Amino acid sequence: ETGVTQTPRHLVMGMTNKKSLKCEQHLGHNAMYWYKQSAKKPLELMFVYNFKEQTENNSVPSRFSPECPNSSHLFLHLHTLQPEDSALYLCASSQESGRPNNEQFFGPGTRLTVL
């Protein structure tokens, strides 16, 4: 595997379900990000981890719970979601989160549908 991978690619869940999204980066980076991409809206940054420590929570509802066990893996745990949470969830990584000229490398995303 190379780059940034995300699983699953598609997920359909009910509002009472609990599920998790997984992201893995094979680039030796130290920062990882979760973004939400909804139709006709700019990409929304959700969470940032730098060297496994959360450095940004962009006022995300508590029904989204991130976990970063090491610099290569990032999870997004989902519970009691709402239909408006349906979106493409993108994971990204970069060398470090504190360098503004760092390129972020994106995974292919998980298309989430909440029924």
Next chain:
Amino acid sequence: AQSVTQLGSHVSVSEGALVLLRCNYSSSVPPYLFWYVQYPNQGLQLLLKYTTGATLVKGINGFEAEFKKSETSFHLTKPSAHMSDAAEYFCAVSEGGGATNKLIFGTGTLLAVQP
């Protein structure tokens, strides 16, 4: 706060024609600027970035962009469109400093290339 405006959510060009995608930004500090491309069912891929130095930046797939501070613009161009250029293009500015490098994205421009 920094922001990005992309004029035109949809742009259509003929194969072989000039591609021009517009991006204006607002920033109180010297910006770092990025163009990303997203093909269907894929994540975002970096086309090019401006950090410092030369204001004309060349990227992959024949794209280039010019940083114009006086106009607060970073428009993306390609002399001759190819069918494979059909995708969504996102301009982004880096809100650097502190513990987190945030990328602020525009709403995207969907490029269609007609045969």
